[in-house]
Amino acid sequence: MQRWHGLEAVPTDWGHCVVTIGVFDGVHRGHAAIIGQAVDLAAERGVPSALITFVPHPSEVVRPGSHPPVLTSIVRRAELVEALGVDVFLALPFTLEFSQLPPDEFVHRALVERLHASAVVVGQNFRFGHKAAGDVETLGRLGRTFGFTAHGVPLVAHGDTPLSATFVRSSVRAGDLRAAAEVLGRPHRVDGVVERGDQRGRELGYPTANLRTEQWACVPADGVYAGRVVRLDEWGRTLDAPPLGIAAISVGTNPTFEVRQRRVEAYVLDFEGDLYGENVGVEFVERLRGMVKFESVDALIEQMAADVEQTRAVMAGGPGRG
Structure with missing residues (x-):
């Protein structure tokens, strides 16, 4: 798996790919379902799969002092997604300037100009752009403009509770490591x-x-x-x-x-x-x-x-x- 830091690391001769986007802290079973769909779609289309994540956690930039406990370091995160078959791990520096990009500009700059996405796979609760103004519907509309397909993956649930990094963090900090492992898969x-x-x-x-x-x-x-x-x-x-x-x-x-x-x-x-x-x-x-x-x-x-x-x-x- 290739590891890139920042959009400037994307090779100038990079072709089409299938992209998935998220913080993916913990790389839990719900994340694995989204990433797996991206990897499968890339294989169907005969192109590489690329995963975009962010450093530091976006909340620390948008609301300083609110950084959540981290389940996996960026190194560990890369290691776990590589095991799921991802071809490229792209860590984007999440700066204040970056956080202020409107949804269409983020899509054009990152997904179209640099990565040449032919498809984008995200969780159905995905939000992006300044003040989280964009969602899966926005992504689909922009995809029709720029020539890629957008895919919102239903969230995986444990009983009535959707699997989430927030749930894992709460379980870990309460000392319930069995519950955390059930969601993480390890x-x-x-x-x-x-x-x-x-x-x-x-x-x-x-x-x-x-x-x-x-x-x-x-x-x-x-x-x-x-x-x-x-x-x-x-x-x-x-x-x-x-x-x-x-x-x-x-x-x-x-x-x-x-x-x-x-x-x-x-x-x-x-x-x-x-x-x-x-x-x-x-x-x-x-x-x-x-x-x-x-x-x-x-x-x-x-x-x-x-x-x-x-x-x-x-x-x-x-x-x-x-």
């Missing part, structure tokens, strides 16, 4: 760099990898979780290698030691080695319990041992405690 993952902590876990017999996360990463609610840790390369891409291992993961401030900084710490079971400075992804599978202040270090160690055994049970397919 466990929620938080990526980052392992940095040195206060070494307290090592002193207690449970050395943890302290994760420095990205600014807007969607970190689960405080508590202890069962999951796994995977290795990433220097660019944040998932390495084609087995996971480092299953992990008992702590999210929170560690009230027993009156630590104020909120942290993500993963104890990788049966792992020996130094991860400092490594890029890793922490996958959250199930919440085991909330964050608790223990009366003594011994009580904490006893609970940590129980957390590890519960992690083994959950990751082997047994019950968790929630």
